[in-house]
């Protein structure tokens with residue numbers, strides 16, 4: 001019997017900082033509204049051509065591999081979570097295998113949006129626990145900025161999202177009281193369209209129709225979010241899935257040393273913090289600097305928390321996510 005543990009972490013964000021004031025120059029929005037409703041002060045946007053979802057993922061992965069102290073040839077499997085792949089197909093997993101110059105190891109693309117990294121961790125954990133693989137690279141990366149509606153019409157969505165990538169190397173842990181203790185995954189497709197991007201997608205219509213019909217009235221090319229409905233579901237599901245993980249391991253909220261919630265909205269994180277009676281030092285937030293980076297948000301936050309010395313050996317670390325699908329999940333980790 002083995003556990004898996006996070007042996008190395010890395011993140012990468014593009015240099016280009018976009019403030020709330022910058023956004024107010026291209027759409028009807030303002031710093032006060034954005035900060036009050038979301039906590040976001042600024043986010044990063046890739047300058048066209050400077051990076052891709054894959055290239056950001058590769059940069060984060062290189063750091064994670066180096067910090068794990070392993071050779072890249074020791075990676076047995078790649079898991080790549082994103083909602084913004086470079087290509088419709090193939091997914092970015094194979095591009096990482098190519099661009100990192102890895103052996104012909106398997107690569108899996110995860111399409112679970114904000115929960116993607118937690119789903120990825122869960123997959124990697126099962127492969128390691130079963131003994132099939134020893135080192136699995138898990139990446140979450142998003143290039144949102146090129147696909148957002150940067151006009152007033154899209155302001156309810158476009159001010160929230162930012163670009164970036166985070167990565168973790170999971171490795172075999174022989175002490176089963178340490179590492180990833182359990183993961184918990186859920187979905188509820190009934191609300192699929194409440195936070196979605198309908199086109200391009202074969203379910204709506206064939207690609208040729210999309211090209212012929214392309215016009216400025218068609219908003220199905222942009223992400224849609226029923227913000228208040230998503231918010232209400234998020235606070236319930238975050239709470240449930242954190243409790244589920246704690247109970248499975250006979251733990252209580254006060255046992256948490258560090259909660260890393262998916263950085264969806266600072267108000268959601270604050271609600272969860274209050275609900276579980278956690279102190280400020282028990283919850284990590286960096287949405288203020290990066291916005292919501294979807295599948296990248298947890299690995300970016302976890303890496304930053306670790307770099308700042310806020311995650312230490314023996315700590316109980318909880319990862320929790322909720323997003324489009326709806327999908328949600330948690331991971332309970334003894335560091």
Ligand code: UT7
Pocket residue numbers: 028029030033034037038114155156157159160226227228229230231234263264265268292294322323324
């Ligand atoms: O990561 C995946 C999961 N995502 C989430 O969990 C996000 C959950 N939802 C949210 O975070 C919030 O719902 C938002 C931040 C997206 C929106 O906040 P809200 O308090 O729910 O605002 P709202 O959509 O109800 O809009 C309130 C008002 C509207 O104006 P009226 O109709 O009251 O006149 C909007 O048109 O704010 C207006 N508005 C804006 N105003 C300035 C919407 N977006 C903006 C904007 N700037 N960017």
